[in-house]
Amino acid sequence: MSTLRITTASPAETEELGIFIAALLSPGFFIALRGDLGGGKTCFTRGLVSAIAPQSAHLVSSPTYAIMNSYSAAIPVYHFDFYRLTGDDDVNELGFEEYFYGDGISVVEWSERLTEMLPSDVLTMKFKYLDENRRIISLSSSGENSEKVVDALVKKYNP
Numbered sequence: 605m606s607t608l609r610i611t612t613a614s615p616a617e618t619e620e621l622g623i624f625i626a627a628l629l630s631p632g633f634f635i636a637l638r639g640d641l642g643g644g645k646t647c648f649t650r651g652l653v654s655a656i657a658p659q660s661a662h663l664v665s666s667p668t669y670a671i672m673n674s675y676s677a678a679i680p681v682y683h684f685d686f687y688r689l690t691g692d693d694d695v696n697e698l699g700f701e702e703y704f705y706g707d708g709i710s711v712v713e714w715s716e717r718l719t720e721m722l723p724s725d726v727l728t729m730k731f732k733y734l735d736e737n738r739r740i741i742s743l744s745s746s747g748e749n750s751e752k753v754v755d756a757l758v759k760k761y762n763p
């Protein structure tokens with residue numbers, strides 16, 4: 605397992621991290637986003653989508669009712685937000701496996717709510733609020749593909 609901690613000092617820096625990671629992804633990649641409310645998960649996702657599906661980047665927001673937004677591109681991006689799912693709504697039974705195990709890139713906010721059917725190879729990113737403009741982002745890998753991404757990030761951010 606590879607790990608890395610990055611501090612971003614502005615929303616633009618968090619978007620840049622998304623843009624940088626986008627270039628390293630392959631079909632089927634899964635990114636689990638966790639951590640504080642207002643931590644920057646959606647901001648990161650907007651950067652990632654701006655690199656993969658530029659015409660859709662302006663649409664990336666914290667979904668109010670939608671659980672999933674899909675952005676079409678050569679490799680489609682599926683953006684999930686499970687924040688509003690609580691209690692009797694069982695995230696694990698909504699039938700998202702076809703996305704998680706498909707050929708697109710899955711980016712999942714509030715992945716804490718997913719307890720089953722997570723793919724084994726996941727890039728996990730935990731967002732922590734430091735102060736108004738700074739966020740600590742802790743990354744970890746759990747398989748071959750996610751490890752390649754973290755290793756590339758270590759070279760860039762922590763050479």
Ligand SMILES: Nc1ncnc2c1ncn2[C@@H]1O[C@H](COP(=O)(O)OP(=O)(O)OP(=O)(O)O)[C@@H](O)[C@H]1O
Pocket residue numbers: 612613614615616617618640641642643644645646647648666687713731736737738739
């Ligand atoms: N370094 C930073 N990185 C990301 N966002 C930042 C940073 N500094 C300030 N912000 C601000 O913090 C907010 C982050 O909001 P965002 O919607 O991305 O968080 P989130 O983790 O998706 O929250 P939620 O759990 O509610 O979905 C934005 O208003 C953004 O402008």
Ligand SMILES: [Mg+2]
Pocket residue numbers: 645646647665666685713
């Ligand atoms: Mg969000």
